[in-house]
Every structure is written in structure tokens, then in C-alpha cells.
Amino acid sequence: MSIPGDIRLRQVTFLSWDDPLPVTVGPSGPAPGSGAIEIPGSRQTPTRTWLEPTAGPAGVAGRIVDPDGTARPVALGPDGGLVALPAPPSAVAPRAGGVWALTEESLTGVDADGSVAVRTGFGGVRLIPAAGDAVWLLGSDTCRHIAGDGTVTAQAPWSDPFNAAVAGADLCGWEPGNPTGMVCVAPDGTRGHRDPGRTREAFERLLAFGETGIVTALLRTLVYRDPSRSTALALTGAGLTSAGQPFLAGEHDGRPWLWRAGAPPLPLPAEGRGQVLQVAGDRVLVRAGEVATWWEGDVPVRKFPADELTFRDEIFPAAWLVSPPFPFSAGPDGSIVVAASGPTGIAVLTLRWPPNGTGVANARR
Secondary structure: OOOOOOOOOEEEEEEEOEOOEOOOEEEOOOOOOOOOOOOOOOOOOEEEOEEEEEEEOOEEEEEEEOOOOOEEEEEEOOOOOEEEOOOOOOEEEEEOOEEEEEOOOOEEEEEOOOOEEEEEOOOOOEEEEOHHHOEEEEOOOEEEEEOOOOOEEEEEEOOOOOOOEEEOOEEEEEEOOEEEEEEEEOOOOOEEEEOOOOOOOOOOEEEEEOOOOEEEEEOOEEEEEEOOEEEEEEEEEEEEOOOOOEEEEEEEOOEEEEEEOOOOOEEOOHHHOOEEEEEEOOEEEEEEOOEEEEEEOOEEEEEEEOOHHHHHHHHHHHOOEOOOOOOOEEOOOOEEEEEEEOOOEEEEEEEEOOOOOOOOOOOOO
């Protein structure tokens, strides 16, 4: 068994469940009779308010979303505080002293005190932070580079807003119709091409593209590739231990692992594959289908049903959950950001992937 190494897990910030951020709890999964394909097992299990993080040169910002999918008119700012917004956003991004907030109709720069510093007439679907408090604004078929004062410095066609990452100052993504090529747009509108060194896979999202390699996400799986290797981490859980330390769980090279800040990686039993919900010392609670098991090393200390009722009453009150289907954001320094919601609040964590590495910095290539 090869030990995966140090992912340099740490906590960036923590938002407590209190005023002005009360928690909302609601069902996840399709409602009975909604028309979705129904299979036996837990469906309407509860979840909490969650955070969708976005990392950039100014730090980490986050959109706060309730279980019904409705965003709140407030965001996590890069200083770790909450920023009041003019309206519920479809996306947010960090800027010095506040956030960028996007709706279908407009993009606004909002200061930490809630005042609007910049307002543009452009809407869109996604934001990617850039250097100098600028932001790339992506719509369904167009990208715009918007400077910190709201000036549009570049506008170009862009077919897929979720196929994009910043490399240096440029916006880059796989070229439409050419899964082995990458097209880039500079802040002055200049278009160019780069070699990603690999072919895009179906449903793959670009997270980071730099001189050292490329990081992508396939739903909850992080993939790193460079000319000499490829390595993946399938996220199965994240949050804080019972002692308040960050943890992250995932499968790597066919084996489940647990990382805790300041501790060596802990191998989990092969029989313990599943969703990691709680960590207390060396004990780990794993849910696999309709069964939950407390593991201590390779020993199943306690095994019990994890049906809908048991999950709600016995497991959920202390569980940590990663709710967004695409939970990752990549920072310009090579870090990967993920957020988890738990019984006491929202923990925002960073890690490095691959292990023992510096990650993929968004450097010019």
C-alpha cells in the first residue's frame, strides 16, 4: 500500500450558525411523486445551508445557498465576514474589500459594508476572479474581462461558461470541437491557443491550468495530470472533527483515506468505502447505502441501519456534509478550496492536489 502523502489541509475560515447566518435545514433528493426515478433507500434525507466557494487573488468568497437551492442575499467575503448584497446572486467572486456579485441582469462590486462600489449592465452565469481585482464574466455564449472599476477591456465568443479557468491573466478552456486543444483570451481581447497535453473527458470541468500541469474535476473527483503522471482523488467527505480540526476523506489509488490537519494520512478499510460523515479521534463514521458503520482502524466498532428515519434522527445532527455537486474551486496559488456544512456552521478548507506538491498555480504558459 502506497501512502498518498501530505495534502496540506487547513481551515481558511469558519461561519457559525447564528445571527446573521441562521441555519436552514431541508430535504435533499427528489420528493416522492415528483416524477424522478424512485429506487429503494433513503431519498429525502436532510441537508443544511451550504456555501459555494470561489477562490481568487483577493482570497475566498462564497455564495450561500439554502437546501431548496435558493441563494441568500449575503455572501462570504475574503476577510471571512458576511457581505450584504443587493439581491440573491447566481455567482460571487472575491475582490479587495468585498465581493463581485452576479445576477442575470447585472454584475456589481460590493464593499464589505454592503455599499455598491461598481455596477455594470452585464449579466451572466459565472464569474472567474482575475488579477488586479478584475473578473472574467461568462455568459451562455460570451466572455468579458471586467476591470476593477467596471470597465470592459475585452469581449469574445465563449461557448461553455463551465469550461474555463484562468492561466496567468488569460481565460482558457478546451476549444469547441477540438478536445485536444485549448483556446485562450487575454484581457486585451487577444485570442491564442495552448496545448493542454491531454484530451478532455465528458463532463470534465477545468479548475487550473499552468506550467506544472492541469487540474480538473469530474463531479466530486479531482484529477491532476502532467506529462509524467496522473493522479485522482474522489472526495467522500470533509468537515471538522469532534476536536474541531479539519478533515477530508477520499479514495486515492483504489483505497479510501482520511486526512486530518497536522496528522499523517490514515488508511480506511477497503470495506469502509462510502460517505464519511463524522470523525472523532481515530473513529470514523461511514455511510454506505442503507448501512452506517463506526470504524476504528480496520475494526467495525458499531454497525447500524442508515435508513431515512435513522439518518435524520441519529446521524444528521452531528454529520458534516459537502452539498454542491461540483464542490471545488482553485486558487491562483495552486490550492483547492472546498466547503462543508456541519452542526456548528460552515467550514471552508484548502488542500493541495497532488499530495506533497505545490498544486497548479495559474501561471502563464
